[in-house]
Amino acid sequence: MQKLPSHVEYVIIGGGIIGLSIAYHLTQLGHSDVLLLERDQLTSGTTWHAAGLVTQLRANENMAKLAQYSAELFQDLEKLTGQATGFRQSGSVTVAATPTRLEELKRSASMGRSFRLDVEMIEAAEVKRRIPLLDVSDILGAAWIASDGMTNPIDTARAFAVGARHGGATILEQTPVTRIIIGNGQFTGIETARGTLRAEKAVICTGIWSRGIGADLNWTIPVHAAEHFYVVTESIPNLPEALPTVRDMDARFYVKADAGKLLVGFFESDAKPWGMEGIASDFSFHFLPEDFDHIEPYLSAAIERMPALADVGLQLNFNGPESFTPDNRFLLGPAPEITGLYTATGFNSCGIESSGGAGRVIAEWMSTGEPANDFWGMDVRRAMPFQRNRRYLHDRTVEAVGSLWELKYPHKAAKTARNVRLSPLHNRLAQAGANFGEVAGWERAQWFGVPGSPKSSHGTFGRDDWFKLSGEEHRATRSGVTLFDQTSFAHLLVQGKDALAFLQRLSTNDVDAPLGRIVHTPWLNKRGGIESDVTIARTGEEEFLVVTSASQCIRDLAWLKMHARGAGHVSIADVSSGYATLSVMGPRSRDLLKRLSPADFSNEAFPFATSREIEVGYGLALAFRMTLVGELGWELHTPVEQALGIYDALVVAGQDFDLRHAGYVALESLRLEGGYRKWGSDLGDEDTPPQSGLGFRIAWNKGSDFIGRAALETQRGRAPRRRLVQLAAPLAAPLMFGTEPVWRNGTLVGYLRSAAFGHTVGCGIGMGFLHSDTGVSAEWLSTGEFEIEIAGERYAAMGTLGSLFDANRTRVKGEYQNIDDLIHPTLRAAIAKT
Structure with missing residues (x-):
């Protein structure tokens, strides 16, 4: 067995297709001091049983680019490495049997054009011509992507391994990692069953085991395994090998040709989470127990769409684990507070088709210290600490598998594992008719209906009740006064005698403002790209309050702490849990606040971009004269324990001003107008x-x-x-x-x-x-x-x-x-x- 080196530049933990792709791409960048450690055999986790679909249409540009790059690379990988991959571009058809699904497909086709992906809408007759096995009697249309296809996951992973070895990388199997060594916030090395080594950088590519590995380091990598099912038929005479992949997302199944057979897989609406109590380190090439009753409704739907399935037996009824994330997006990038440590995991059953792109992204990120593009939608730093809670992940995973294929309605929020982070005003808002969404675990009012009316977790593509109600809130903000609960804002306190110099170094704007002034500023990376866009209030000679969005809290906190090293006397604290934020906005906001506070709200005494501590109701608030809606208004940042009293006082006094509650959908339309x-x-x-x-x-x-x-x-x-x-x-x-x-x-x-x-x-x-x-x-x-x-x-x-x-x-x-x-x-x- 090959000897474990004492020191390497790059360590990759995990020998699935993602880890092997990273190793390959690091060597393509000229790095030969690369070591990949696999606890058992390559692909033994989940790669070996993946269906191998290659689909390129994704929710945003950079996710689509990952898949597009993978498809392009797969075409050439055999030539580059000499290892066959089984890749073929047979195309894909996604059918729509309802008007709403058809509209979504049309919107997706337009989105694909945004990302330079050719998506063609075709009619039922053309679907039948391409795939004679389908019953298209109720099909209203379909999306055709000619460049989609499929590949053999194990062979493609082997090709990455061959390419990595040719580039100088070392791959060691049967070498489980027992500890990741951290010192003073810096990754320094790896302990294995075969010894210890020092290293400069490492990446965790351990799939279904990633949550536990991260938790041991006090790092949130929120993935959970779910049982994932497909069946393989017996051989079908004269089955075209180049048959396009078929997806019926409403019926929640896909079909692909597989060596003269058909593989039928499912994204069921009631998934079965697995491994909550931990997954054994020797779980390799294992099947999970069959559960035909669970998949029978979805298999029946597949038979209705493809009647030939009724006349052929099943050779394999497969069940194996796949990892899913709470929001169905990947987890890529650096640990927030551990320099030199990265992850690439949580691929939501899309790991094979994204492996080439994800491998390149992480290799470049590790090599240069910065991502080549904006990958915020997949950045692991969006994860909140509570999201490593196992019960939360278990319960969300019940929904996560099926939600991949649910209609992507606007403002849609998950239904499971909710009410994790609640504003102190939550019950009041619910009584007022709030329809809640979720961001970073926070329950936030999207719009307000009639109190007691049925609630919805999403809008629609049309001008339905959500549109009318949020429109009324929008107009009320322009004509009168509205109340927004923005308690989900993150509040980061920066203090110390070197705090000003520190923030000046981070900020493009001049933070050296008088006490009580507010500065809105971008923070940039070395390329000049905007790492964040924050509000900074000077609350003392050596004290500043940074206010940022809920989803950016971990990222911005990590950015501050990273740059604070060596910056002198600077302390940084997340004080978000101490604040609630009520925003009073609109032409009559000044009149309402004057009813409740003796403060002078005039332009002269309280100009724009200033903060003052004011009395309001029976409490105190740090009032910011700021706005995201383009109207006169104030944000009231109050101690959490005083928020209810101040809210109640505002509502009572607001009756004389026709005060209206407003939610985040109205806030979005207002900010875009402005x-x-x-x-x-x-x-x-x-x-x-x-x-x-x-x-x-x-x-x-x-x-x-x-x-x-x-x-x-x-x-x-x-x-x-x-x-x-x-x-x-x-x-x-x-x-x-x-x-x-x-x-x-x-x-x-x-x-x-x-x-x-x-x-x-x-x-x-x-x-x-x-x-x-x-x-x-x-x-x-x-x-x-x-x-x-x-x-x-x-x-x-x-x-x-x-x-x-x-x-x-x-x-x-x-x-x-x-x-x-x-x-x-x-x-x-x-x-x-x-």
Whole structure:
């Protein structure tokens, strides 16, 4: 047996297809000092029993790129390594038997075009021509992707192994890792059953075992195994080997040709979590017990769609574990507070088709210390500490398997493992008719219905009750006063005599503001990309309160702590649990607050971007004069124990002002009208402030340097070739939700990153990065003919570098005029024609 080295640069823990892909890609980057450790044999965990489908359409651009790269790599991997992979591009068909599913497929096809993936909508007759075995009598349409296909998981993993070894990597089987060694927040080495070694960096690719490995390090890697089922038929005479993969997502099954047989797999709505009490380290190449009763309804649905299945016996009834995450997204990237340690896991039954892309991403990330693109949607740092709770993961996994194929309605939230993080106002909001969604475990009101009316966990694609109710909240915010519960905000306290210098180094804006001032600033990486976009209130000479979004808490906290090392006397604490946040917004917000507080809320005494401790009701609040909705308003950051009293006082006094509750759907449409950027939706870590329309938040002349400045210097004075643009489709009846392609003069130039219906401007609106080799400028926007594609149809659109509503922020200042006069003139003229 090959000897264990004493020191290596890179260690990969886990010999499934993901770990082997990372090893291969590290060697492709020129790293030969690479060691992969496998506890048993390569592929012995879950890779060996994967179905091997290769599907490229994903929920966002960078997830789609992973799958697209994998498909491209699989075509060449045999030639590159000499190891056969079994890859073939036979295409895939996803059928729709309901109007709603058909609309979703059309929207997905448009989204695919956004990501340069060719998705063709075909009719039932064409489905029948391509796959004669199908009953298409009730099919309304289908999505056809010619470049999809399938591969042999074990052979493809072997090809990665061969390529990695050719590049100098060492692969050791029968070498279980017994401990990951950490010292002073730094990964330093590995203990194995064969000895100990030192290493510079490591990545955990241990699939269904990852949660426990992370928990031992106080790191949340939220994955849980579920029993995952498929059957394989006996041989079928004259079965075409190139038969396209079939998916019927409403019936929750897929079918693929497999060596003259058919493999039928399932994504059942009532999954069976497995391994909650732990998974044995010697679980290798094992089957789980059959459960025909569990899969029988789904197999029956498959037989209805493909009647030939009724006439052939089953050779194999397979059940094996797969790992799933609470939100059905991968877990990639660095440990928040352990330098040099990464993970690549939680692939939700999509590991084979994503293996090439995921392997390249992690290899590049480990090599350079930064991701090559914005992978926030898959970043492990989105995971909250509570999400390693085993009961939570167990109960969410019941739903997670089936939710992969459920209709992707807007604002949809999970139904299981809820009520983990509750605002102190939760019961009051429920009584007021709140329909709750979930973000980072927080229960947040999406919109408010009639108290006692049935609740929904999502919207629809149409203008149903959710649309009407959130529209009323939107209009109430523009005309009167509304109350938003934003308790999910994260609050991070930065203190110490070096705190100012520390934050100046991180921030593009000038944080050296007087006591009581608020600074809104991006934090950048060395490339100039926006790592976060935060609000910083100076609450003392040596104290600052950083307010960020709920989902960014772990990431931003880790960013602060990482840069605080060696920064002098700086302390950082997450104080989020001590605060509740009530936002009072709208033209009458000042009048309402004056009823409850002796504070002076005038522009002179309380200007925009200032904070004051005020008396309100019987309590105290740190009041920020800030807004995300483009209206006069204040955020009241209150001690949690005082939130209910202050809320009740606001509601009672608000009766004289027609105070209305409002939720996050209205907040989204309001912010988009006003052109307010949102990190994680509109912005990411590959977007710079000049590209994002945030150049005004760069304090070029402040007396200290900041991270990313050198990269930004190259963009000064130029029209960026890619730029965040606000767009509107004044004639479009279908609603927009994001990812819709944007065309200029018939050429695809970008897509919407976020979108909503603007109830003030009266049409669909959104933001997206558009591209032009000559620069995205006001002239380029005014001289082109723009269209937005929604569910396969294109609608005339207009774009602006400013905002569509109240570009001069007059309402934020408490200045009011005819609301129609504040709508962008080009948009106003277009709407007038309709």
